[in-house]
Amino acid sequence: MALAHAIGGDRLAAQGGPADPATRSSSSPSPSPVQEARAKAVCATCQVLTECRSYALKAGEADGIWGGLTPEERRRSRVPEGVRRPAAS
Structure with missing residues (x-):
């Protein structure tokens, strides 16, 4: 079951249905700066922000x-600054 923010609210909802703009799949176009700002505004007021962030970092949400x-x-928070990953072969 995926965790997804309820846009228009300030709570985290456990949803098994289609992804909303805050949790867009990789097959969807990148969110616009406005969509990104709206999603971050929801996160800023969320009571489970820390748990959500921790989950995403541990699970490698892309x-x-x-x-x-x-x-x-x-990605930047998982790889210390100055450390480079080897090039793909």
Whole structure:
């Protein structure tokens, strides 16, 4: 069961249905800056932000806003600054 923010509310909802804009799948286009800002605004008021962020980092969630972080922000938080990953062969 995926965790997804309820847009328009400030609570985390456990949903098994289609992904909402805050948890967009990789087959969907990237969210616009406005969509990203709206999703982060929901996260900012969420009572489970820390738990959501922790889950996303541990599970390696690759898409969507989780715990107020974009996929790029989550990648940066997992890899210490200055450390480079080996190039793919």
